[in-house]
Amino acid sequence: MNKVSKFFLFCSGVHQPLLEECPSEKNKFVGIGASVFFTGLFACIAATYTLMIVFNSYLIPIIIGLFWGLMIFNLDRYIISSIRKYESLKMNLWSIIPRLILACMLSLVIAKPLELKIFEQEITDELTLIRREITQQQTDSINQQLKSELQLIELKEDQLGGELAVKTNKRDELVKTAQQEADGTGGSGKRNLGPIYEVKKANLQAYQQELSEFKEYHDRQFLKLQNQKDSLRNASAMAIENIQQPMANGPAAQLHALNRLSSRSSTLWWAVFFITLLFIIVESTPILLKTLTPRGPYDELLDRLEKSYLKRHKKSQLS
CATH class of the missing domain: 1.10.287 (Helix Hairpins)
Known part of the structure; x- marks a missing residue:
């Protein structure tokens, strides 16, 4: 297994020694890990761009953007690794609803700064x-x-x-x-x-x-x-x-300009909507992939491992 695959497996939060017993599951978790990694990468880019608007510099936004991207990456990795597969699809869906809500909120935070960058020229004219x-x-x-x-x-x-x-x-x-x-x-x-x-x-x-x-x-x-x-x-x-034109050019002013443009142009409104929807899908894909795919050998082994640990833990408490 090459280093890239190992890194994406780390991103997916999978227990790699246990996964070695289920070779057929590796590609699935590599894909999930890649989704988690690129979500964190997009978060880093979005935060860096937003902070560049605020600080009008490069060093501080890049440092804070890296920390923000790592935080989002770690949060997504935790969400994915904490999901457990149940026999019932209904139970699976109920278990991921809070995680999907959190994923949607994170995707909005990531999407908005990138939307500001994509429509930068239109926003500048509107400002x-x-x-x-x-x-x-x-x-x-x-x-x-x-x-x-x-x-x-x-x-x-x-x-x-x-x-x-x-x-x-x-x-x-x-x-x-x-x-x-x-x-x-x-x-x-x-x-x-x-x-x-x-x-x-x-x-x-x-x-x-x-x-x-x-x-x-x-x-x-x-x-x-x-x-x-x-x-x-x-x-x-x-x-x-002596009237001076306001120099408001921060994220709040840009968001206000984008909202004005969206309210006047249905084309721009749909463009913003689909960009936001794209990031919601990207953020939710790892969760949905892990939840909606059938239980595989890795899930069975993980359940056995956790149940075995719980039994030993209970026995140690009783003794």
């Missing part, structure tokens, strides 16, 4: 689009805030303009009243410049002084509001110029 959308949202938020603040200032301008219009109309009414009193078309009805006219003229002059002062106040406040509007526009323009 660029997402950054533009976020930048546009920030720009719209700044513009909306500017619009709200400008509306408040314009409301103050309208209030000032309304007060000025009311006071101007009142001044015009006083002018009209004094003129009518002077020419006899209103007021007392007598055409003269008597005391009544003088009173109305004095009222007009007093109100004209008040209107002149209010106009000066109005002009100062209006200029102040205009300066506030200009300052707000300049601050908003500067804020828009």
Whole structure:
């Protein structure tokens, strides 16, 4: 037996001295061991790629990826070696359900980073689009805030303009009243410049002084509001110029981009689905192979060995 076959037998978790008595079983366990090995290899590659995205380097991702691959390999090897073949197919299936669930979870962990690598170009384009959308949202938020603040200032301008219009109309009414009193078309009805006219003229002059002062106040406040509007526009323009596109490029951002692409494209959705399904099949194949294949000589010998050990153990306890 060559070294590769021995290594794959080790990967399968088989008891090799016992397997020597069942030569016909070796190919089956070599195939199971190869599946376990390549599952660990895929896990190592997937973890290394994912960590390269996070750390943006090579050394640390490779070291951690190797440990992750070895952990998955060891876990798969334990799962396969712990499966026992029963006479009943129903009992076999019930015994592997927890192991199949765990295998499916592991396959998802392995598949996702590789999916990110396979669709790397599409994800990169989608991330660029997402950054533009976020930048546009920030720009719209700044513009909306500017619009709200400008509306408040314009409301103050309208209030000032309304007060000025009311006071101007009142001044015009006083002018009209004094003129009518002077020419006899209103007021007392007598055409003269008597005391009544003088009173109305004095009222007009007093109100004209008040209107002149209010106009000066109005002009100062209006200029102040205009300066506030200009300052707000300049601050908003500067804020828009200083907007920086988000640099999110980690696994979470890439998964979000992949999900967006999958939701828009049924072709991409099916591609992602079948890639995930492929890894689920790869991860589950060793378990299914060992469970669904008929009991062979190795299983019989292993049962006898374990039962013999249990009997000796019980006798030693009783004695």
